[in-house]
Each structure stands twice: as structure tokens, then as C-alpha cells.
Amino acid sequence: xxxxxxxxxxxxxxxxxxxxxxxxxxxxxxxxxxxxxxxxxxxxxxxxxxxxxxxxxxxxxxxxxxxxxxxxxxxxxxxxxxxxxxxxxxxxxxxxxxxxxxxxxxxxxxxxxxxxxxxxxxxxxxxxxxxxxxxxxxxxxxxxxxxxxxxxxxxxxxxxxxxxxxxxxxxxxxxxxxxxxxxxxxxxxxxxxxxxxxxxxxxxxxxxxxxxxxxxxxxxxxxxxxxxxxxxxxxxxxxxxxxxxxxxxxxxxxxxxxxxxxxxxxxxxxxxxxxxxxxxxxxxxxxxxxxxxx
Amino acid sequence: xxxxxxxxxxxxxxxxxxxxxxxxxxxxxxxxxxxxxxxxxxxxxxxxxxxxxxxxxxxxxxxxxxxxxxxxxxxxxxxxxxxxxxxxxxxxxxxxxxxxxxxxxxxxxxxxxxxxxxxxxxxxxxxxxxxxxxxxxxxxxxxxxxxxxxxxxxxxxxxxxxxxxxxxxxxxxxxxxxxxxxxxxxxxxxxxxxxxxxxxxxxxxxxxxxxxxxxxxxxxxxxxxxxxxxxxxxxxxxxxxxxxxxxxxxxxxxxxxxxxxxxxxxxxxxxxxxxxxxxxxxxxxxxxxxxxxxxxxxxxxxxxxxxxxxxxx
Numbered sequence: 001x002x003x004x005x006x007x008x009x010x011x012x013x014x015x016x017x018x019x020x021x022x023x024x025x026x027x028x029x030x031x032x033x034x035x036x037x038x039x040x041x042x043x044x045x046x047x048x049x050x051x052x053x054x055x056x057x058x059x060x061x062x063x064x065x066x067x068x069x070x071x072x073x074x075x076x077x078x079x080x081x082x083x084x085x086x087x088x089x090x091x092x093x094x095x096x097x098x099x100x101x102x103x104x105x106x107x108x109x110x111x112x113x114x115x116x117x118x119x120x121x122x123x124x125x126x127x128x129x130x131x132x133x134x135x136x137x138x139x140x141x142x143x144x145x146x147x148x149x150x151x152x153x154x155x156x157x158x159x160x161x162x163x164x165x166x167x168x169x170x171x172x173x174x175x176x177x178x179x180x181x182x183x184x185x186x187x188x189x190x191x192x193x194x195x196x197x198x199x200x201x202x203x204x205x206x207x208x209x210x211x212x213x214x215x216x217x218x219x220x221x222x223x224x225x226x227x228x229x230x231x232x233x234x235x236x237x238x239x240x241x242x243x244x245x246x247x248x249x250x251x252x253x254x255x256x257x258x259x260x261x262x263x264x265x266x267x268x269x270x271x272x273x274x275x276x277x278x279x280x281x282x283x284x285x286x287x288x289x290x291x292x293x294x
Numbered sequence: 295x296x297x298x299x300x301x302x303x304x305x306x307x308x309x310x311x312x313x314x315x316x317x318x319x320x321x322x323x324x325x326x327x328x329x330x331x332x333x334x335x336x337x338x339x340x341x342x343x344x345x346x347x348x349x350x351x352x353x354x355x356x357x358x359x360x361x362x363x364x365x366x367x368x369x370x371x372x373x374x375x376x377x378x379x380x381x382x383x384x385x386x387x388x389x390x391x392x393x394x395x396x397x398x399x400x401x402x403x404x405x406x407x408x409x410x411x412x413x414x415x416x417x418x419x420x421x422x423x424x425x426x427x428x429x430x431x432x433x434x435x436x437x438x439x440x441x442x443x444x445x446x447x448x449x450x451x452x453x454x455x456x457x458x459x460x461x462x463x464x465x466x467x468x469x470x471x472x473x474x475x476x477x478x479x480x481x482x483x484x485x486x487x488x489x490x491x492x493x494x495x496x497x498x499x500x501x502x503x504x505x506x507x508x509x510x511x512x513x514x515x516x517x518x519x520x521x522x523x524x525x526x527x528x529x530x531x532x533x534x535x536x537x538x539x540x541x542x543x544x545x546x547x548x549x550x551x552x553x554x555x556x557x558x559x560x561x562x563x564x565x566x567x568x569x570x571x572x573x574x575x576x577x578x579x580x581x582x583x584x585x586x587x588x589x590x591x592x593x594x595x596x597x598x599x600x601x602x603x604x605x606x607x
Contacts, residue, residue, distance in 0.1 A: 012500035013397020017405050020390040020475070023465025024408050026433055027424070032415065034423035050426075095317070098310055111590070112318045115325070117522065118585045121529030123549045127574050128324060130556070180320045185522065189477065192514045196484065226480040233413065234473055241416040243531065251418050260422050267419035274414050282410070291483050 039264040050260075059265030070266060073246045074273060081239055081277075084179075087172065088235050089228070092183040096190035097220070110191075117184035122243040182238065186231040193227035194220065222290040229285045233278060240274045325582070332356060332576040339568045355576040363547035363577065369584060371542040375456050376527035379463040383474065383523050384516065386466035391478025392504050396490070409479075413472035421536045428452040428537055458537040459527075469526045469533060474519050481515035482508065521589070528585055544581045551577050 039059055041052035063070045099110050156166050172179070201219050210218065241248065247270050254263035326346060331339075335350035343349075359365075394406060417424075431450040432438055441448040452458045462468050466475065489511060493503040509516065534546050555570045 009397055009500070010399035013393045013399040013402065016393025016397065016500075016504075017390050017402075019386050019464070020405070020466035023386070023462060023467035024412070027427070027462045027465065027467040028408070028412055028415075028420075031420035031423035031427055034426070035420040038422070095314075098314065101310075103307065103310065109314045109318060112321055114589070115321055115586075118525050118589055119529070119582050121545065122531045123545060123552060124529075124578050124581070127548075127552055127578055130552075130574075177320055180317050188518060188522075192481075192518050193484070195514060223484075226484050230476060230480045233410075233476065237413045237473065240414065241418075248416055248418060251416070255418065255421065264419065264422075267416060271415050271419065275411075278410065278414050 035264045036268060038261045039268050041261055043261045052261075059262050060269060062262070063266055063269060070247075070250065073250055074270060077240070077245060077247050078273065078277070081236065084239060085232060085235050088179060088183055088186065089231060091179060092186035092231065093190055093228075095183065096187045096194060097216070099187070099191055100194045113187055114184055116181040117188060125244055182235070185234060185238070189227050189231055189234070190224060193224040197223040225289040226291060229282070229289050232281055232285060236274070236278055236281065240270075328575045328579045328582070331572060332579045334572065336566070336568055336572060339571070355572045356580065359551070359573055359576040359580060362551055362573075363544070363580065364542060365544075365547075365580060368542045368544045368547045372528060372544045372584070375459055375541070375543060376524055378456075379459045379468055379527050380520065380523040382460060382463040383466070383468035383471055383527075384520055386464055387468075387471055387474040387519070388478045388509065388516070389504070390466050391475045392482050392508060394475070395479045395482035409472050409475050411472075412467070413470075413476065417532050421532065425453070425536050428458045452537075454538050454540050456538075459533070468523070469530050470523075474523060477519055478515060481512055485512065521592075524588075525585060544584065548577045548581045 037052060040054060040056060042055050042058075044051045044053070095113060099106055099113065156169070157163065161169075197220060201223075202215055205215050205219060239245065243249070243252070247266075251263050251267050251270070254266060330346045330348060332355055333351055333353070334344070334348040334355075335352045338344045338348045338350055341349065390405075390409075394402065394409070429451055430437075431452045437448050437450050452461075459468070463471075468474075485508070489507055490503050493507045498506065529545060531545065531549060534541055534543065535549070538546070552574060555574055558565050559567050559570050
């Protein structure tokens with residue numbers, strides 16, 4: 001009886017995934033395979049369409065050893081990511097926990113913090129950046145009247161911060177706009193997860209005399225750990241695949257020059273790097289995630 | 295003792311307010327900037343005294359851009375295409391997410407791996423093959439088979455058709471669908487298992503359990519993913535520019551406007567860069583406003599649905 005149910009369940013699980021399997025074959029695996037073939041070929045345009053000639057690793061060799069910018073751009077982008085992901089995670093969790101508290105005006109602030117989710121988009125970002133009036137604000141430039149950070153490093157020095165620490169801190173001060181705008185989706189997901197933590201758990205903890213700090217680490221943190229994994233992956237993917245990422249810009253530039261095979265080579269190598277990072281993160285975090293079932 | 299607590303509470307409230315207000319200013323500033331620039335006359339851009347509040351209000355920029363973007367029709371086009379795609383995507387992604395969250399079956403690991411693959415492979419990687427896929431649409435050799443049987447050359451071209459958006463969406467491969475499937479998987483995994491077990495004992499089938507029990511109990515995730523999905527469709531650039539380059543959608547019209555104005559500013563001798571800024575910021579404003587209004591209208595339901603779901607569990 002039980003085995004029968006098990007067999008039924010496993011069939012049902014597969015059935016649930018069937019639309020996705022058809023979709024992934026048609027709209028991902030097939031184009032992706034074609035793109036891999038491009039990466040190993042030279043494309044020529046003929047009246048019948050695109051013609052591919054196999055050339056082995058030529059595109060990859062050119063990217064790695066001839067192209068002066070490609071490897072450097074990837075290394076820089078990974079380095080930025082290592083700093084950015086923890087900061088964004090902490091910031092968004094912090095904001096979500098605050099927005100989850102009951103205080104006057106929280107609905108207003110929630111609305112404000114979700115605004116970037118609605119409008120973050122390549123074209124608008126490009127327009128704001130191309131506009132020399134607003135680009136200074138976006139970059140946190142000292143010249144802009146609103147977010148002058150030029151004196152802050154001197155101020156911190158005079159308080160007694162070490163120059164090394166300031167060198168780490170100042171870029172964050174400059175990119176506060178960028179951070180605030182990127183944290184919309186993680187905040188949203190953290191908030192949704194926070195709302196699903198049963199209130200009864202906190203009540204019990206309070207009766208047992210747990211402090212707020214203990215409640216956070218013993219109840220809140222494990223309960224929302226599935227969303228921490230989710231958000232880490234989201235932040236990584238968002239950072240690596242957004243159209244303002246320098247590597248993506250490089251790839252788009254090559255596509256624009258009609259060098260499809262080279263662009264394909266660039267993006268597949270990039271994918272291997274990103275994939276390795278995401279796999280590491282998945283393996284490392286998933287071990288510590290607490291799921292209610294299984 | 296008690297007064298200490300009052301002071302502590304006050305300090306806490308003050309810090310919370312300062313922190314939130316500070317970040318809010320940063321977030322909101324560009325909106326006010328766009329609004330302020332869009333409503334100005336050109337002469338205000340030369341005036342160093344004008345920072346945010348314009349001296350010469352005008353609606354000319356907005357009117358001009360509305361005409362250039364064919365705003366009314368673009369708006370309708372956007373809402374139709376993105377609304378339908380988004381609903382289809384939610385349906386298919388929640389189904390897959392539920393399957394991955396609650397069942398064990400052969401090949402589940404492979405499906406999960408594929409889900410992560412579509413999250414991290416940038417769509418730019420396969421834009422060109424994807425274009426070809428839709429230009430000569432031939433799913434599993436179906437079109438070739440039909441043309442073989444009927445003897446006519448059948449060539450299905452889905453470029454610039456809404457189907458190029460609807461078909462991937464209904465098959466769980468819409469814009470950023472990997473993230474949405476992952477989100478559903480994580481949400482369903484976090485839900486108590488007793489809900490389903492009760493349903494099975496009552497004799498509900500697997501699909502009905504999902505449809506009648508799990509979905510209504512995950513309103514928060516549904517509303518969240520609906521909002522995200524709609525906005526991602528609305529803001530899409532990569533897929534629209536390759537699959538529907540002539541689409542009458544707000545974002546596409548905005549990007550066309552941006553390209554035109556950049557071109558004019560670069561190549562025309564006596565063009566005024568300030569006028570370009572006015573038009574572009576008006577365009578930005580016009581393309582943000584519909585989603586903004588939608589959000590403000592649904593905002594209450596949105597936050598409430600998140601709250602309400604907290605009761606379950």
C-alpha cells in the first residue's frame with residue numbers, strides 16, 4: 001500500500017515538471033547547444049542563412065590570450081561580487097527585519113523600499129547614466145550636491161579610522177545608491193519569509209525568557225534560511241547577468257559587431273566561472289539551511 | 295528602571311527612523327529628479343538656481359514624448375502582452391516548483407540543475423539561436439512534418455508576435471523563470487507537510503491538493519511572484535529587442551526614443567543636448583508611472599496578503 005503511494009507520488013512529481021521539461025528543451029537546451037556550436041566555429045553569412053565552419057578552440061584562445069580586456073574584466077567582476085554579496089545580504093535582511101516590526105509609517109517605508117523593484121531596468125539605468133545631470137548622482141560623485149562623500153574620508157581619518165579600513169568603506173559609501181536600488185527584491189523575499197514564521201514560536205520563547213537577540217538567531221534565522229539561500233543565488237545571478245555588468249557589456253558589444261561566434265565563446269567561458277561560483281555557494285549554504293520537511 | 299526603558303525605546307525609534315529615512319531619500323531621489331526635469335522648460339536647465347523645483351512649469355515635454363512613443367497604444371500593448379505572459383508564467387512555474395519541492399522522483403536532480411542553469415546562463419548567450427528558433431518555428435520537427443504531409447512549404451514566423459512571449463511563459467521558460475521556480479520551490483518547501491497529508495487522507499488527488507490546498511495557502515508567494523514577474527516582463531529589454539523588435543510596448547518605445555535621441559545628439563550639428571535630456575526624462579517618467587500606479591493601487595492588498603499568510607503555518 002505504502003509502496004504503491006510512493007510510486008504514485010514519484011510519477012505525480014514528474015508530471016508536475018512536464019511542461020517545464022518541454023519548455024527547457026525547446027527554449028533553452030536547443031538554442032544553448034546551437035550557441036555552443038557557434039562558440040567552436042566561424043560563422044559566415046550566406047543567402048541561405050548562417051553557415052558554421054568548425055575551428056576548435058580558436059575563439060576561446062583568442063579571448064584568453066589575445067583579448068586584453070576579457071580576463072581582466074572577469075577577475076574584476078568576481079572580486080566586486082565577493083564584497084558585494086555579503087553586504088547586500090546583510091543590508092536587505094536588516095531592512096526586512098526592521099520593516100517587519102510594527103511601527104507607525106511602516107507601510108509607507110515598505111512602499112518606498114520596493115520602488116526599485118518596479119523600475120530597475122537596463123534602459124532607464126542607461127538613460128539616467130547617460131544624462132550628465134543625473135549620472136553624477138548615480139555614481140555618488142563628489143560634485144553632486146546631494147551625496148557629497150569627498151570629505152567623509154578625511155573626516156573618518158581624523159576620528160581615528162585606519163586608512164586601510166577607509167579604503168574598504170568608501171567604495172560602499174559611493175555605491176550606496178546602487179546597493180539601495182539592488183536590495184529591493186531580496187528585501188521583498190525576506191519580508192515574505194519573515195511573515196511566515198509562526199508567531200507562537202516567539203511567544204513560547206518570550207515565556208522562556210529569551211532575549212530579542214536570541215530569538216533572532218534561534219527562531220528567525222533558521223526559519224528564513226531557505227530564503228537566505230534563495231537571495232544569495234538571486235543576488236549572484238542578478239549581478240552576473242544584468243546588462244550593466246562589465247562582462248555582459250563586453251559580450252553585447254561583440255554581438256553588436258556581428259561576431260556571434262566570439263560572443264558565444266565569451267559567454268560560455270563566463271558561464272563556467274559563474275556556474276562554479278554558484279555551485280560552491282549552493283553546496284556550502286544548502287548544508288546549513290533548515291527545511292521544515294525532509 | 296522604567297525611565298531607562300523609555301529612553302532606550304526612544305533611541306531605538308529614532309535610529310530606526312533615521313536609517314529608513316536616509317535610505318528612502320536615496321531611493322526616491324531619481325524619481326523626483328525625473329519628475330522635476332520632465333516638467334521644466336528648457337530655460338530652467340540653464341538656471342543654476344533651479345535644483346528640484348522648476349520655475350517655468352510646462353507639460354510640453356510630456357505631450358511631445360507621448361506622441362513620439364504612441365503612448366496610448368504602447369500602454370495597451372504592454373499591459374496585454376505582459377499581463378498574459380505573467381499569468382501563464384506563474385501557473386507553469388508554481389507547478390514545477392511544487393513538483394520539485396514536494397516529490398521525490400527520478401531525474402529530479404537533473405531538473406533542479408537545469409533550473410539553476412537557466413538562472414545563471416545570461417540570456418545574451420543564446421539570443422541569436424533563440425531568434426532563429428522563433429523565426430523558423432519548428433517544435434520537434436512539427437512544422438516540417440506538416441509541410442511534408444501537405445506538400446506545402448510551411449514556415450511559421452513568430453517574430454513580432456505575442457506568441458514569442460506566451461509560448462515560453464506557459465512552458466515555464468519565461469523571463470527569469472528560473473528564479474520564480476526556485477522561489478516557489480523554497481516557499482513550498484517551507485510550508486508544513488500536515489496540510490497535504492490531511493488532503494490526501496480526504497482523498498484529494500495530487501493535482502487537486504496543489505490547486506485547492508497549497509495554492510490558496512501560499513498567497514504571499516503568489517502575490518510576490520506575480521508582482522516580480524509582471525515587472526520583469528514590463529522592464530524586459532533583451533527578449534523584446536530580439537524577438538519583438540517592433541513591439542508597441544512602453545519600454546520598447548522608450549528604448550527606440552533613447553536610440554533616436556542619442557543618434558541626433560551625436561550626429562546633428564545644431565542639436566541642443568538639453569532638449570534631449572528633457573525628452574528622455576519625460577520618457578522615463580511616462581514608462582515608470584503605469585507600474586507605479588498599479589503598485590500603489592495593489593500595494594495595500596500586496597502587503598496585506600503578505601501579512602495574512604503569516605497566520606497560516
